[in-house]
Amino acid sequence: MPRVNFDPDKDIPFLQDKVIFITGGTAGLGRASVRALAKHDPAHIYFAGRNAQAGQALIDEIKNTSPSVGMTFLKMDMTSLSSVKKACTGFTHDRLDILVCNAGIMDLPPAVSEDGFEIHFAVNHLAHAMIIQQVLPVLQRTTELPDSDVRVVALTSAGWRAHPKNGVDFATIRTKQEDFTMMGFNLRYGANWGELLNRQNKIANVIYAAEIGRRYPKIKAVSIHPGVVTTDLVNNLPPMRKAFVYGTSWLLGNGVVDESKGRLNQLWAAAGAKRDELVSGAYYTPVGVRGKLDEIAKSEELGRELWSWTDEVLAKMV
Numbered sequence: 001m002p003r004v005n006f007d008p009d010k011d012i013p014f015l016q017d018k019v020i021f022i023t024g025g026t027a028g029l030g031r032a033s034v035r036a037l038a039k040h041d042p043a044h045i046y047f048a049g050r051n052a053q054a055g056q057a058l059i060d061e062i063k064n065t066s067p068s069v070g071m072t073f074l075k076m077d078m079t080s081l082s083s084v085k086k087a088c089t090g091f092t093h094d095r096l097d098i099l100v101c102n103a104g105i106m107d108l109p110p111a112v113s114e115d116g117f118e119i120h121f122a123v124n125h126l127a128h129a130m131i132i133q134q135v136l137p138v139l140q141r142t143t144e145l146p147d148s149d150v151r152v153v154a155l156t157s158a159g160w161r162a163h164p165k166n167g168v169d170f171a172t173i174r175t176k177q178e179d180f181t182m183m184g185f186n187l188r189y190g191a192n193w194g195e196l197l198n199r200q201n202k203i204a205n206v207i208y209a210a211e212i213g214r215r216y217p218k219i220k221a222v223s224i225h226p227g228v229v230t231t232d233l234v235n236n237l238p239p240m241r242k243a244f245v246y247g248t249s250w251l252l253g254n255g256v257v258d259e260s261k262g263r264l265n266q267l268w269a270a271a272g273a274k275r276d277e278l279v280s281g282a283y284y285t286p287v288g289v290r291g292k293l294d295e296i297a298k299s300e301e302l303g304r305e306l307w308s309w310t311d312e313v314l315a316k317m318v
């Protein structure tokens with residue numbers, strides 16, 4: 001499939017009446033997405049993060065550039081499922097057209113979240129699952145509106161491919177996964193060379209998005225890789241680790257791009273692609289190229305297992 005020639009300014013339609021929710025909107029690709037989508041006059045953009053100052057700065061900026069767009073910052077710490085659940089009560093609209101599960105962490109030191117889950121899995125998968133669960137009724141209601149076009153876009157990473165043999169190793173999620181370190185590099189974000197290393201949270205993003213698509217056929221749910229992008233996620237890595245990320249991306253012929261390019265794939269999936277262009281459950285590489293999934297990432301059985309495991313975890317959270 002050829003790369004889509006996509007210019008968000010020209011190719012995103014008028015988003016009249018639409019309500020959008022973007023996690024991790026205070027920096028990097030999430031903030032770039034808020035800025036780009038606001039130009040097309042949606043009714044309201046909710047965005048989330050911990051950094052309230054950055055949240056207010058973005059609201060002030062958008063109020064200047066696109067005064068008709070309603071803006072709400074939802075302060076949440078995604079290392080705590082109760083913080084996420086509480087913040088979601090700040091979502092008060094009766095429709096939600098576009099949810100972009102964008103927030104993410106990578107290569108943090110070994111830790112567990114407030115709720116006792118490996119920190120990357122907690123933020124990148126579980127916290128998003130909590131948000132999805134909280135807004136699912138409104139997403140579903142929105143599918144019943146005339147001309148509805150409801151989308152969920154999950155940010156994964158091409159690193160999902162380096163998953164453990166069984167895709168998601170449920171037995172390790174309630175640990176720090178300290179074993180998944182090699183030569184001092186922390187690879188819990190996803191890499192799996194042999195049995196040792198583990199990038200299960202990013203394959204979870206792929207599998208969970210596909211499962212949403214299967215369970216709720218009126219919602220288009222996809223996962224996307226943005227490319228290797230010079231955001232703080234990568235810029236703040238230790239030098240050797242950063243060299244590894246950049247080096248492998250260059251070697252694979254993909255290079256490293258800045259935010260103006262890195263934002264494109266998620267913007268295309270969220271609002272640029274025509275509804276019938278987007279295949280629910282698919283994984284896309286930049287821009288709009290259907291990526292190949294391996295048997296594990298395609299596994300409907302694993303999709304069901306991840307869904308019910310996640311449901312059980314979330315049900316215990318107040």
Ligand SMILES: NC(=O)c1ccc[n+]([C@@H]2O[C@H](COP(=O)([O-])OP(=O)(O)OC[C@H]3O[C@@H](n4cnc5c(N)ncnc54)[C@H](OP(=O)(O)O)[C@@H]3O)[C@@H](O)[C@H]2O)c1
Nearest residue numbers: 024026027028029049050051078103104157228229231233
């Ligand atoms: N950049 C890349 O090369 C690359 C490659 C592949 C995939 N991705 C994926 O793209 C997505 C966006 O990454 P990015 O490069 O834009 O990262 P970034 O610049 O580091 O921004 C991360 C965003 O996530 C939020 N966040 C992080 N931890 C959080 C927490 N505990 N609670 C609430 N919000 C939190 C941050 O907000 P606060 O600081 O306000 O909390 C920030 O807005 C991620 O899912 C990442 O895995 C990126």
